[in-house]
Amino acid sequence: MTVARLLKDRYRKIFVSGGAGFIGSHLLDILVPQGYEVTAYDNLSNGKIEFIEQHIGKPNFTFIRADMLDRKRLIEAVRGHDLVWHLAANTDIIGSHERPERDLRDCVEATFNMVEAMRQCGIRDIVFSSTGAVYGSLCEDRAVSEDAGPLCPISGYAAGKIGSEAFICCYCHMYGLRGWIFRFGNVIGARMTHGVIYDFIHRLRENPDELLIKGDGRQEKNYFLVEECIEGMAFGLLNTELDDQKPCEIFNLGTDSVTPVTKIAQIVLEEMGLKNTRIVIEGTPRAWPGDQPRVHITVEKINRLGWKARLSSDEAVRIAVRRMLGKE
Structure with a gap:
């Protein structure tokens, strides 16, 4: 700081x-x-x-x-x-x-x-x-x-x-x-109470064998x-x-760059030491009503x-x- x-x-x-x-x-x-x-x-x-x-x-x-x-x-x-x-x-x-x-x-x-x-x-x-x-x-x-x-x-x-x-x-x-x-x-x-990183970590703690990515998997944001x-x-x-x-x-x-949601999943899995987790992409256009999957x-x-x-x-x-x- x-x-x-x-x-x-x-x-x-x-x-x-x-x-x-x-x-x-x-x-x-x-x-x-x-x-x-x-x-x-x-x-x-x-x-x-x-x-x-x-x-x-x-x-x-x-x-x-x-x-x-x-x-x-x-x-x-x-x-x-x-x-x-x-x-x-x-x-x-x-x-x-x-x-x-x-x-x-x-x-x-x-x-x-x-x-x-x-x-x-x-x-x-x-x-x-x-x-x-x-x-x-x-x-x-x-x-x-x-x-x-x-x-x-x-x-x-x-x-x-x-x-x-x-x-x-x-x-x-x-x-x-x-x-x-x-x-x-x-x-x-630190201290996040919602968002994709928070969600992925909590889902993997509940089930380290599978990670669900909501939406179509093409999301990317800054x-x-x-x-x-x-x-x-x-x-x-x-x-x-x-x-x-x-x-x-x-x-x-x-920042002047974006990170795809699949990259976030990869980083979370690496940092949690999970090598055999199956990634499942839901396949819907939006993860929830009002979702903005791609923000640039x-x-x-x-x-x-x-x-x-x-x-x-x-x-x-x-x-x-x-x-x-x-x-x-």
């Missing part, structure tokens, strides 16, 4: 929504030891208290267990902060097919409450975690830039992120906020490590000046600014697998 202070001296008090989640807890692992005053706000529907327990009790850290839909509590909690790092969202992409209202409430309404709380408290700067899923089928067979459109989501998760981006952008133009929006590839590392994601967001924040004419900026964030995004914009992921997608996958297995 980088030794330099992540945000230098530009910010002192940082509010992290979704602070007990996968990305949020890793962000705390950087910010808290570096001396920033940090508040983590999380209802623990996706996050886990064990991810952040090492910080509880430290004088520069506050944990608030509360819901983003409780606007009054959110306003009280965010008051006095310099920066909002907005990570809270519904991350149960598969489960939201049965409960589509979660993407409306936990993404769009939560983000509206966040920017409205900022407006009422006089806080200007927000960093937002969006997703490459907003590009829908546009990115299935070609890599797309931030200018691609129209954005036609094929999942509730993507729709929720587009709605969230829209409220951030409009609050930036109407109420003087400044927004840095990052559309991720697939962020991976994977990068959680610490590189955080560093990329911080770099974009610190190196992009916003003003009244351009109060909001959008970046794709990830360009990261040239953030690269031109001066940031680039150090690891390839394949290298990141192997490291993440090893972390999930407790090997590093």
Whole structure:
């Protein structure tokens, strides 16, 4: 992890929504030891208290267990902060097919409450975690830039992120906020609670003789490590000046390579020491309703600014697998 202070001296008090989640807890692992005053706000529907327990009790850290839909509590909690790092969202992409209202409430309404709380408290700067899923089928067979459109989501998760981006952008133009929006590839590392790596490891622990790959086996996506994601967001924040004419900026964030799902299976099998496992490909076009099997995004914009992921997608996958297995 980088030794330099992540945000230098530009910010002192940082509010992290979704602070007990996968990305949020890793962000705390950087910010808290570096001396920033940090508040983590999380209802623990996706996050886990064990991810952040090492910080509880430290004088520069506050944990608030509360819901983003409780606007009054959110306003009280965010008051006095310099920066909002907005990570809270519904991350149960598969489960939201049965409960589509979660993407409306936990993404769009939560983000509206966040920017409205900022407006009422006089806080200007927000960093937002969006997703490459907003590009829908546009990115299935070609890599797309931030200018691609129209954005036609094929999942509730993507729709929720587009709605969230829209409220951030409009609050930036109407109420003087400044927004840095990052559309991720697939962020991976320790503490994952879902995703293909998580699924493969758990399936193989249950049955090491067979590994089912859902979908048609042609899936491929951009994977990068959680610490590189955080560093990329911080770099974009610190190196992009916003003003009244351009109060909001959008970046794709990830590596410049992709990893096929069959390669992920191979890496997991190698790291688990399994040599005789039979791989079964389900054969359906999509693994679940709303699945985006092939996601390709360009990261040239953030690269031109001066940031680039150090690891390839394949290298990141192997490291993440090893972390999930407790090997590093």
